[in-house]
Amino acid sequence: IVSYYKKKGKPLSTSPNNQLQQPRVCDCFAGGGGMSAGIREAGFFSEKSYKVDMDAPACETLRANFPESTVFQTDIRDLNDNYRRNRINLLASLVDYLHMSPPCQGFSRVNTSGGCKDIQNNNCTLECIETVRLLQPSHLTMENVPGILDDKPTRAERTKNSYLQEFIGGLLSQEYQVRICKRLNAKSYGDPQDRERVIVFGCKKGFALPSPPSPTHGKEAHLKDVVTVRDALRDLECIEPTKDGKVWLNDGSFAHGHYSKDTTRVENHEPDVELQPDLPAKTVRKQNRIVHYNRKRNATILERARLMSFPDNYVFEGSQGVQSDQIGNAIPVCLATAIANAVKESFILGLHEPSS
DSSP: OEEEOOOEEEESSSSOOTTTTSOOEEEETOTTSHHHHHHHHTTOOOSSOEEEESOHHHHHHHHHHOTTSEEEEOOHHHHHHHHHTTOSOOOGGGOSEEEEOOOOTTTOTTOOSOOTTHHHHHHHHHHHHHHHHHHOOSEEEEEEOGGGGOOOBOTTSSBHHHHHHHHHHHHHHTTEEEEEEEEEEGGGGTOSBOOEEEEEEEEETTSOOOOOOOOOBSSSTTSBOOOOHHHHHGGGTTOOOBSSOOEEOTTSOEEOOOBOTTOSOOTTOOOSEEOOTTSOBOOOOTTOOEEOTTTOSBOOHHHHHHTTTOOTTOOOOSOHHHHHHHHHHSOOHHHHHHHHHHHHHHHHHOOEEEOO
16 A cells, blocks of 8 residues: 555534535446445435446446436546536536546456557546546545556556556646555455455545555454355356346345346356356456356356346346446446445545644
């Protein structure tokens, strides 16, 4: 963990932050809504919040699950440009918390050969500096893969970690306090998945810099047991997938996304992930082939969503392949909740006079 901050002095108000009931949140690169779901689970949202993504089906997913929010279907560069030209109805004074999950493909260690959009995707991380400058949120977070820490060259002939360094430098030049949490693992916060992420916390001077969220699950005696694949999928073991994906669960509740299509395992095709029932799942990535631990078929959309801790009533829009991409690109919801709670705690404390 690396931090740049000022110690807070005396409170500027004797009461907690009176904006707690109506914090304005802007979720950029919102995708399938994993971070937004975590923010909502933390109780840290309002009806006047914003979500930004350039993908049409992802925006439909966001509208279906967050009808109270305003969804902008746009690229981050166009968002910044339209904001500068007053062409977009997003008021900086109403953004308390800005979250950003810029594309990770160019930084991913799985991407060994490079992709045609790596440079464009990586530059989105740098474009986030301008988004912060325009919106001036009191609090912000940025999420990416551990590969962004690597001192390895990219297609742009600069190292992966140079993008993170420039992003941090951009925040410091705007006098934000910054904390870099290099490896937060989703399984440590209740997600049934072994998935590490780099999280950057930032806040304006006068606010307490959010602390790294404390693990809630693990092997230590004071922690809850890690959630396993079987814990997440046990009640689906005897429920066959259906053509329309709609199923009734044993507790009488309804779920959708349990599609029978594309679940047949192709012979002689090695799976990307073969689930182990008594362990958290390995990282769920976009359309990687995930084989069920005892049904010997590919995992359904519902099962993939369960491994990311999405609730059963969460709706994904688009084709099954597109839904799979939305799930694989998301932040696991329990990890997202832990991140949002850390920001919420700082927000509740309110402004303090920065000490010298």
